[in-house]
Amino acid sequence: MAEPYPYYLQKYETGELERIVEKLKENLKICRLCPRYCMVDRRKKVGICLQRDTARLTNYLLHFGEEPPLVRDEDGEIKGAGTVFFSGCPMKCIYCQNFGFSQLNLGRDVSMMELAEIFLELQERGAVNLDLVTPTPHLPFIVEALRMAIERGFRLPIVYNTSGYESVETLKLLDTIVDIYLVDIRYTDDETGLRYSKVPDYWTTTKRAIKEMYRQVGAFRENPFRRGVIVRILVFPEDIGGYEKAFDFIVNELSPTVPVSLMSQYFPVYKALNDPVIGRKLTHEEYERAVHTLERYGLIHGWIQEMGRR
Numbered sequence: 001m002a003e004p005y006p007y008y009l010q011k012y013e014t015g016e017l018e019r020i021v022e023k024l025k026e027n028l029k030i031c032r033l034c035p036r037y038c039m040v041d042r043r044k045k046v047g048i049c050l051q052r053d054t055a056r057l058t059n060y061l062l063h064f065g066e067e068p069p070l071v072r073d074e075d076g077e078i079k080g081a082g083t084v085f086f087s088g089c090p091m092k093c094i095y096c097q098n099f100g101f102s103q104l105n106l107g108r109d110v111s112m113m114e115l116a117e118i119f120l121e122l123q124e125r126g127a128v129n130l131d132l133v134t135p136t137p138h139l140p141f142i143v144e145a146l147r148m149a150i151e152r153g154f155r156l157p158i159v160y161n162t163s164g165y166e167s168v169e170t171l172k173l174l175d176t177i178v179d180i181y182l183v184d185i186r187y188t189d190d191e192t193g194l195r196y197s198k199v200p201d202y203w204t205t206t207k208r209a210i211k212e213m214y215r216q217v218g219a220f221r222e223n224p225f226r227r228g229v230i231v232r233i234l235v236f237p238e239d240i241g242g243y244e245k246a247f248d249f250i251v252n253e254l255s256p257t258v259p260v261s262l263m264s265q266y267f268p269v270y271k272a273l274n275d276p277v278i279g280r281k282l283t284h285e286e287y288e289r290a291v292h293t294l295e296r297y298g299l300i301h302g303w304i305q306e307m308g309r310r
């Protein structure tokens with residue numbers, strides 16, 4: 001049987017999408033959606049991500065800054081990703097460029113019907129995918145809105161745009177719903193994650209999560225469909241993230257065919273401005289070293305951001 005595209009169509013047709021929504025909604029009573037496992041009743045109080053029992057977002061737009069195959073159509077025409085920025089985040093990165101909505105919870109609540117309308121509007125405006133940024137705390141509403149949108153003709157593939165700090169149990173519910181995992185590797189040891197993002201187990205957890213993503217969709221490819229994992233690596237001053245260990249993990253525990261998007265755009269904002277290590281911009285030399293290391297590992301399927309571009 002031919003593979004369905006987007007993935008979620010089969011789950012919609014069999015009625016399984018509804019069952020997944022119900023499972024995701026159980027988390028509103030005792031939330032375990034992400035590896036913070038707050039176990040709070042979100043109808044009464046907020047967990048670490050500050051989210052309650054309603055979807056909340058700051059913005060949605062056609063975004064042209066994502067990786068090339070995520071913004072162009074099959075004919076190569078630039079159309080943009082249909083990006084939705086959700087409020088709140090389980091991580092508390094001191095350098096977060098989106099700290100207003102990720103940590104201060106700026107944004108507005110939207111009903112599931114409104115969210116479905118937004119998905120449809122992005123499709124109508126020509127987006128080539130639905131690019132969900134920091135979606136995890138909002139999953140019960142997103143999947144329900146997706147179901148409503150599918151009923152009205154929504155057919156864009158889903159990009160799950162994440163820090164990588166995800167629970168395998170939640171990811172398993174997304175199996176054959178998400179087509180593309182656009183996932184960061186920020187750090188390659190837990191201590192650094194604790195220092196800069198206030199999570200105690202970033203690397204231990206993220207390694208497991210990325211392996212699950214890879215099990216579901218493999219390495220990103222464009223044919224016959226756009227599907228798979230793309231890993232983003234932001235290069236930090238003093239290489240606090242440890243990119244070589246990340247390259248090693250990708251080559252040896254996933255596959256050298258996984259595209260890596262190497263990013264040079266770090267600049268200090270928010271609480272990083274006064275940090276003694278990352279309170280400065282990346283230098284050209286530091287970035288060149290990262291590029292050479294990437295090449296030495298033979299990771300040739302991705303993209304290398306030019307220095308100075310954001």
Ligand code: SF4
Nearest residue numbers: 031034037038047049
């Ligand atoms: S999604 Fe939010 S409330 Fe739920 S476990 Fe994660 S941080 Fe806690």
